[in-house]
Structures are given as C-alpha cells and as structure tokens.
Amino acid sequence: MQKLLFSLGLIVTGLITGYLWQQWANARGxxxxxxxxLLRKQLQKIGLLFFMPVSFVAAVWVVSLENIRILFLxxxxxxxxxxxxxxxxxxxxxxxxxxVQKGTLFCCGSFTNLGSIGALVCFVFLGEPGFALIAxxxxxxxxxxxxxxxxxxxxxxxAKSVSTFWQRIKQVGTDPFFLVATGAFICGLVLNLSGLSRxxxxxTINAFxxxxxxxxxxxxxxxxxxxSSVAGNRIEGVAISLIKFIVIPLAAVSAAYALGFRxxxxxxxxxxxxxxASMPVAFTALVAASIYELDLELAxxxxxxxxxxxxxxxxxxxxxxxxx
Numbered sequence: 256m257q258k259l260l261f262s263l264g265l266i267v268t269g270l271i272t273g274y275l276w277q278q279w280a281n282a283r284g285x286x287x288x289x290x291x292x293l294l295r296k297q298l299q300k301i302g303l304l305f306f307m308p309v310s311f312v313a314a315v316w317v318v319s320l321e322n323i324r325i326l327f328l329x330x331x332x333x334x335x336x337x338x339x340x341x342x343x344x345x346x347x348x349x350x351x352x353x354x355v356q357k358g359t360l361f362c363c364g365s366f367t368n369l370g371s372i373g374a375l376v377c378f379v380f381l382g383e384p385g386f387a388l389i390a391x392x393x394x395x396x397x398x399x400x401x402x403x404x405x406x407x408x409x410x411x412x413x414a415k416s417v418s419t420f421w422q423r424i425k426q427v428g429t430d431p432f433f434l435v436a437t438g439a440f441i442c443g444l445v446l447n448l449s450g451l452s453r454x455x456x457x458x459t460i461n462a463f464x465x466x467x468x469x470x471x472x473x474x475x476x477x478x479x480x481x482x483s484s485v486a487g488n489r490i491e492g493v494a495i496s497l498i499k500f501i502v503i504p505l506a507a508v509s510a511a512y513a514l515g516f517r518x519x520x521x522x523x524x525x526x527x528x529x530x531x532a533s534m535p536v537a538f539t540a541l542v543a544a545s546i547y548e549l550d551l552e553l554a555x556x557x558x559x560x561x562x563x564x565x566x567x568x569x570x571x572x573x574x575x576x577x578x579x
Contacts (some may be wrong), residue, residue, distance in 0.1 A: 259573050262379045266372060266565060269470045273477020274514035291478050303432050306468025307370065311463075313457040314321040314387035315443025318423040322519045328528070329394035331514075332369075335507045337398050340407070342502055343377050346494040358411025359540075362494045363557040366537040369393040369438075371472035372562075376569065377527055378465045380576060383458070384520070386465060397433040405543055412547035423533030427502045444488075465571035471480030474528050476538050484552040485559055499561050500533055500568055507532035521579045529575060534570055535561035547551040 276294075280287045311459050343364020347357040367373070369389065377385040462476070487491065511517075516525040536558040544554035 257339075258379045259570060263566065264567055265375065265466055265470060266473060266569075270471025270477040270480065272470075272560070273474040274405050274480045275477075276474070277478045277480065281324060284390045289324075295475045295478045298471050298478075299462065301475050302468045302472040302475070303370065304435050306464050306471065307374070308435050310374075310386065310444070310464045310468060311390045312443040313435070313440040313453065313461050314383045315390055315440055315498075316383050316446045316453045316457070317386035318447065319520055320444075320447060323548060324514055324519060325388075325391070325517070325524055327514050328388060328391045328429065328524055331507055331510050331528055332392040333395040333399055333525055334510065335503050336365050336367060336396065338506055339367065339402070339498055339503050340404065343495065344500045346491070346498065350491065350494065351385065352491075354411045355548075356411065356550050356553055358547065359544050359551075359553045360491065360495065360557070361411065361542040362404060362408050362543045362549070363536045363554055364498050365383045366540040366543070367396075367398060367499070368534045368537040368562075371530055371536075372565070373531050375465065375469040376534075376572070379470070380530070380573065381523060381526055383461055383522055384526050385530075386461070388524060390436075390443075392531045394437075394440065396472075397436070400539060401433075406545045408409050408549060412549055415542075429476055453578055478561065479538065479541065481555050482559065484556040488553050488556035489548075489560075491553055492557050495536065495557045496561050496564050499535060500564060504529060504532045526579050530572055533572060535565060535568075 277291055280291050280392070296577050340361045341364070343360040343362070344357055346520065347360040352360065370393065373393075374386060374389050375487060377389045381388075508525065511528040516522065517527065519525075536554075541551065541554045543549065544551045
C-alpha cells in the first residue's frame with residue numbers, strides 16, 4: 256500500500272505542480288505565458304539528460320543478465336509500440352475518423368509513457384532490477400517513434416514526405432535524448448559485464464534520482480495540460496484506454512509468458528512487461544500532432560484520459576503483480 260500511494264502521489268503531485276504553474280503563468284499575461292514552452296523543454300532536458308541517465312547506469316550495472324532469453328525484452332517492447340499504433344488506426348476506422356484523426360489515434364495508440372511513469376512504477380514496485388529492465392524494454396522506443404511513428408503521422412496529415420528512411424535513421428542517431436539514453440544503457444552494460452562491484456552509495460543515489468527525475472518530467476508534462484479538450488473526445492479516449500490498458504498488456508504479457516519470462520529471476524521480466532505495456536499515452540503524441548498539424552485536441556484528450564486512468568490501473572497492477 257505504501258508503494259502504491261507513493262507512486263500515485265508522485266504522479267499526481269508532479270502533474271498538478273506543472274498545471275498550477277501553467278495557470279499562474281497564463282494569469283500573469285502573454286509575456287509570462289510565452290515562457291511555458293521554454294520552461295517545459297528545460298525541465299525535460301534536466302530530467303532526461305541528467306537524472307535518468309545516471310539512474311539507468313547505476314541500475315543496469317547490477318541487473319542480472321545471465322539468461323539469454325532476456326534479449327527478447329526490447330523486441331516485445333517494440334512489438335507493443337507497433338501493435339498499439341495499428342490498433343489506434345483500427346479504432347479510427349471503426350469510428351469513421353478523418354485521415355488527420357487517424358494519424359492522431361495512431362500516435363496515441365503507439366507512443367507510450369515509458370521513460371517517466373513506466374520507469375517510476377517499475378522502480379517503486381520492483382526496485383532497481385525492474386528499473387534497469389525498463390531501459391532494455393524501451394531500447395528501440397526512439398527508433399520506432401522517429402523512423403515509423405512520425406512518418407506515419409506525416410502521411411495522414413497529407414504532408415509530402417521530405418526525408419528518406421536512412422535520413423530518418425540519421426535523425427534518430429543524432430538526437431541527444433536518444434544518444435544519452437543509449438549511452439547510459441551501454442555504459443551500465445559494460446560495467447555489469449566487467450565484473451566490477453558497484454559502490455554501495457549508488458543505491459542511495461537512485462533512491463533520490465529516480466523520484467526526482469520523474470517529478471521533474473511530470474511537472475514538464477503538467478505545463479501542457481488542457482482539460483477543455485476532453486469533453487468532445489470522450490469516446491476516442493475510451494477506445495485508446497482499452498487499447499493501452501487491455502489489448503497491449505494482454506498481447507505483450509502473453510508473448511513474454513510464452514518466452515518463459517516467468518521462470519527468469521522470479522518472474523521479474525514478466526512483471527516489467529506487464530507494467531511497461533500498461534502505461535498511458537506519451538506526451539510525444541502531442542508533439543507529433545502539433546508538428547504535423549493533426550488533431551491536437553484529440554491527442555490532448557487521449558493523453559489526459561489515459562493518464563487519469565492510472566488512478567485505476569496502478570492499483571490493478573499492484574494486485575496483478577502478486578500473482579506473477
């Protein structure tokens with residue numbers, strides 16, 4: 256119960272802090288409101304380029320990698336992201352949505368909050384070993400977003416593609432967030448395989464860095480929250496919630512179970528898959544909708560509805576983890 260309350264409390268507090276900051280800035284006039292996008296980017300840089308990399312290095316350093324089947328974890332993560340996107344397209348077709356809305360629902364179905372909320376929940380419920388495996392699960396996340404997700408969003412926007420596949424791959428390879436996240440994982444992996452013992456103080460560092468980094472990222476997300484979009488997009492939000500919280504977890508956990516993840520490290524990889532595959536829409540979906548002039552209100556509504564759904568999903572995950 257303490258773990259449950261801590262994770263929910265941190266998520267809610269971070270989002271509310273960002274939202275109240277946004278409202279305060281808007282009330283102070285256009286000049287102050289104009290600083291919100293810059294502040295959001297600065298907070299994201301602090302969280303993703305400082306707190307999270309240090310945490311991932313420390314966690315991957317001590318995670319058990321003895322079983323070769325664990326290498327299937329990033330493939331399950333990639334499959335879950337792609338499945339969510341195509342389920343989003345299916346929902347859009349059933350709801351008879353326009354091409355712009357199809358692109359939006361693809362992004363909402365695919366793009367998943369693994370880096371802040373997913374990592375936090377794994378850390379709180381599964382400790383450093385679970386936190387380390389979330390880094391492996393999301394290994395191909397940025398590659399899929401930039402090389403597949405964003406081009407599909409562009410296609411449904413009606414905009415002509417101006418880059419080749421290899422140009423998009425190059426874009427991924429030069430993105431600082433991708434480079435830092437991948438570098439942190441590789442650094443932790445090298446230390447893990449080196450046989451060097453991790454200094455004890457790293458456990459204390461992670462106990463502070465993971466919640467602090469998550470809080471900063473959630474505050475940045477709260478700075479972009481808009482509740483006005485929810486009323487007109489409730490049905491679409493429910494459809495994406497069903498995909499995020501039922502379809503994808505069932506498929507991902509089934510694949511992980513078939514690969515024997517329950518027999519590895521007391522079922523730890525299977526538990527990580529359950530948590531990671533049950534996370535809400537990532538804020539990246541709003542970024543794609545904004546860049547390609549998709550339905551930003553729809554993306555915001557799906558993001559808000561699924562994020563709010565964590566109030567039910569996290570207690571449910573806490574219950575399910577006792578059986579895995």
